[in-house]
Amino acid sequence: MTELKLPPDMAELRPVLGEIIAQKQKEAPHFTILLSSKQGLRITIDNREERVVEGAPSAGTVLSAFDGQTIYERAIGGFRRDEIQKTANELVREANFSDYTSPEESPRKGGFATVMQIDPAELSAQEKLDRCRELHRRVKGRDPRIVNTQVIYIESGEYSVFASPHADLAQRLQRLNLFLVIIVAGENGQIQYDYKSKSGGAGWEVLDFTDEEIQQLIDNAIALLGAERIEPGEYQIIAAPGVSGTICHESFGHGVETDMFLKQRARAAYFIDRTVGSSLVNIVDDPSTAGGYGSYFFDDEGRMSTPTQIVENGIFKRGITDLYSATALSIPRSANGRRQDYSRKAYARMSNTYFEAGTSTLNEMLAQVDQGVYLDKWSSGMEDPQGWGIQVTCHYGHEIKGGRVTDRIFAPIGISGYVPDVLQSITAVGKEWWLEAGNCGKGHKETVPVSSGGPHLLLKARLG
């Protein structure tokens, strides 16, 4: 079990927060304080250069008071007691908060830390650099068409303390991501690349690449030099777990963030307890997933993490909430109130969002496809909760012919379609299941770490 060791300035402040809250509780019954510190490290190695750079850090305090209509917040850099006290005094004078009392909450107290076998905090920068160099070295000399190999290690650490009249919580979250990028050049100067990442809310133990994975990456990058653009049209497709996850994330992830319900931006609001996909479809958001890149013990509004069953056997059950939308809509809260950092407000956000596994093997699914496309790798996606349009872009996909994946490769491939049509078209769900790390925005901002995933899915969609 990894020990929670708060940074000294946060540890010093934590016992004081209860006092400040107690002072203000008469004027503002719903008064909370969040201390948030984020820091990181990025190591980049390529054939010509090495860099070790601090991840953009942020550290600050958020004081929140809610009058039942509007949340008033003061976000201040750092963790200075005198400034927090002064700001708390100012904040409670900003409006009349005394008439609003939030619903009864059970008391909660504790300190938590991401479980790790190899804690990056226990490794020196030199050791991390050496591990990255070793991965880089393993690619050398494998193919003359490789013009560069990049190893990118991203370490993100987060400490937070949440205090309210009911809560005294602290957590340390650790997220790691190791990318291997192979860049190749064709005879005409054409450049192509492929990449793979290992990641998790975990320690270095999850970052190993096998030789087979490295070789596959090189083979894919070289194959991409001969990639074709796909003829637009509707295809029978098999989505790899990462692609399944992105479809899930963009459709019944963003589409069920209940702040979007409040803003009349989500069509899903009208579909509670209604069929939205084939009976094989089960979708979950679970911030308590062990090792998930989007995992946490409590959210930025002090809610303890538990899973939310979003879609069950094709029927939409409930969305994921932040405090404000749950209050305004009078619906049960889930632990999904998340902030990019102390300088931003909390919204309803995903954590680890995925299709649950089914019963089919990949070979069984392939056998059902005479002519289609295997979508190997996603590169981006965008939500459309109101229009229920899907945009997922795949880095590449392979032709499926006669139940077999061929060497014919298409890149890039855009998936589009209407969410219920796409989910309704799912006719097989795979056994293999995994999550892939990503960064999720609300629109084009408010980035938070998440993971998305699932099993292989057999479905129909428009590709272009």
Added chain:
Amino acid sequence: MLDQIVNSLKERKDLAGWTVRHIITRGAQVYAVPQQVEARRTVTGERYRIDVLRQTSGLDGNAAMGSGDATILPGGDISTSIEKAVLVASLVSNPVHTLPGPASIPDVQLIDTDLQSDSATVTMDAMDRIRTAASKNPDVGLTAAECFGETHTTHLVNSRGMDAEQEATEINIEFVLHSQRGETEVETFREMSARRVADLNIEDEISKRGRHTLDLFEATTAPSWQGPVVLRDDVLATFITSGILQTLGSAGSKYAKISPWEIGKSVFRSEVKGEPLTVWANRCIPFGTNSSRFDEEGVPAQRLPLVRENELVNFWASQRYADYLDFPATGAFGGVEIAPGTSPATALLAEPHAEIIQFSWFNPDTITGDFATEIRLGYLIQDGKRIPFRGGQLVGNYLDALANAHWSAETGFFGNYLGPHTIRLNDIKIAGLAG
């Protein structure tokens, strides 16, 4: 505290160079949902960012350079942070590079004085304007809006004697317009950024987006289309500034062998059938959202000729990559400026053509230039009719598209893009959902 940090760095004899940036941010945010304000926030932040260079040696024993960095919050431990940055710098051995020296810093306009003096009032005023403008169209409702107003102050000092300050303001707004007829609901989401509120044209934008929102009721599924596609104003700015010019025109990409571009050669991989392309990487655009007086290293702003009549004339280069490749250091890219075309915009709107009004997210591969991006709203203009459509994807390659394009003679300013406000991509594909 800045003086203390500088003095501590000056005392270090093991450094080949250092830079300190004192960065202060202050701002206000307001968020609205239907009928009420959801949240009001004020935000402050202050930090000191230290970058150090230290001489190391390469595997061959030749002189090399390592770099390290650290961030200190007010009251933080200066010596520990510097030590951490120096330690990291000792770990890596890159080709020798330097820091920018003192230079004349241009006076680029970056400040909205009202926003600078009272961001809370300015953001609330902007929110009021959004709500008032939206209320003028009874067929459309405002269901969400956000306004962020910020001031960023940076004081940069480096070991070569550079000592410069800059202040910049920024306002970011987004809004959602919604309408409903029976069970059919439609919406338009729009986000805008500017250095000053006056550049946002809130009322015009809401009026225009209101019309687009209502047109969505009439929108057909996207047709399959191969032919001219027109992009105008903000959607053209989105297309142009999507990262390909920045990636392929970068000395860093050249050094990493990601960019195949070469100085003196065409940036296009295919025959140029349209008008020649001339591009500047311009950090001096007045009130440009990517403009600055100096960049993170301290390199002064400039208007850099990047592409002249299809040929690459310069890579944009940070001091590091400029030293590596023996290029001039130009500093960060800034905004994109494109030379006006020869055609009046009206001539580019000749029938038939499709026009894209809004993408879901124009997110091309910045190395290959390939894209396949969903269309939120477009119009097919032919036979005297302007028929709205939605869905489907614009499919193509950024460079191939620009190699066969005509630009308007009329120009506009769109925050991070200055140039022709209309482009006609002469032959591009829409992967439709119908036909």
